[in-house]
């Protein structure tokens with residue numbers, strides 16, 4: 157893992173950084189800053205960045221973020237509800253799923269899920285994110301039933317639920333058409349869909365990672381159908397495994413195309429591959445997750461390629477850790493994700509960055525990089541802006557040792 161980049165990074169402004177890059181490289185960044193659309197060849201040239209050009213890429217992405225969405229940095233107060241880890245799909249990158257007879261297999265009762273939801277609402281949550289494995293004997297009516305049970309008690313709570321894979325499985329289990337199934341979920345209270353299970357939207361990569369998972373075409377079909385019914389979704393990309401920079405660019409450009417057609421993506425979330433407890437890595441078929449440079453490049457590229465179409469770019473602090481997340485928030489991103497309160501999927505794959513963060517900790521970290529915190533709802537309406545620090549704000553120093561001196565410089569993120 158990279159320990160630190162050049163500690164002078166914080167002192168360099170965008171124009172100076174562009175001046176240090178090769179003219180052809182700087183010209184692409186200048187085009188993006190002037191509002192021109194970048195294409196595949198531009199993205200691929202930027203993805204090779206290192207040294208001074210990586211600095212220029214990061215600074216240009218940060219500048220474009222500032223011009224597009226300003227200095228407000230958002231987060232959501234939410235809780236994950238992973239109702240079961242039993243799954244038949246067998247994705248090789250997944251450390252979360254279990255067979256039904258595994259000692260640590262679980263399927264939480266609806267009463268347990270309601271109890272967790274009550275705790276979340278008492279702690280100020282405006283959203284629960286509901287996802288789980290795909291058990292062989294699941295009743296197709298379970299998906300809508302759980303939404304109905306939660307929304308009956310918490311009608312104001314936003315239910316962000318079920319990946320395209322789970323929605324496709326619900327179609328198979330209920331025998332309904334995709335549209336009918338989505339309508340039943342909407343009637344039961346679904347507010348939006350996590351755009352997970354996208355990994356890389358290229359079937360040659362998907363075949364290697366998870367041959368039993370839905371195809372890229374089916375993922376797009378589910379997303380388009382949901383957006384068409386007024387159900388927004390996030391968009392995601394998993395990187396740091398077997399893919400190449402060409403895959404990143406094609407994936408992002410495909411999402412851009414879908415967004416121009418539907419307008420239904422609320423944000424883009426790059427998700428670094430957590431490798432250590434996965435079959436894919438143990439068998440030597442994937443690299444050990446992304447490097448720090450790759451994290452910066454992917455987030456910066458996302459800002460430069462998607463800026464006008466998907467202006468909200470989220471970091472996953474669960475995958476990146478707090479120092480890595482803060483670095484990527486200075487490389488084009490503008491959203492810190494959520495409090496989560498409970499996180500099982502990345503933890504089971506080997507992530508050790510924690511399962512929960514308080515709103516006060518998020519706000520303290522946001523302020524430490526000179527930005528203004530705001531709590532948002534799932535669809536990016538501001539609930540409350542925090543121009544001044546409040547009493548509950550403190551840096552989670554035990555989870556970000558390099559920050560103990562106070563300011564968290566981009567250069568010292570690892």
Ligand code: SF4
Pocket residue numbers: 243244245246247250251252253288289290321366
């Ligand atoms: S990633 Fe999802 S679908 Fe794949 S094995 Fe894990 S829980 Fe199952």
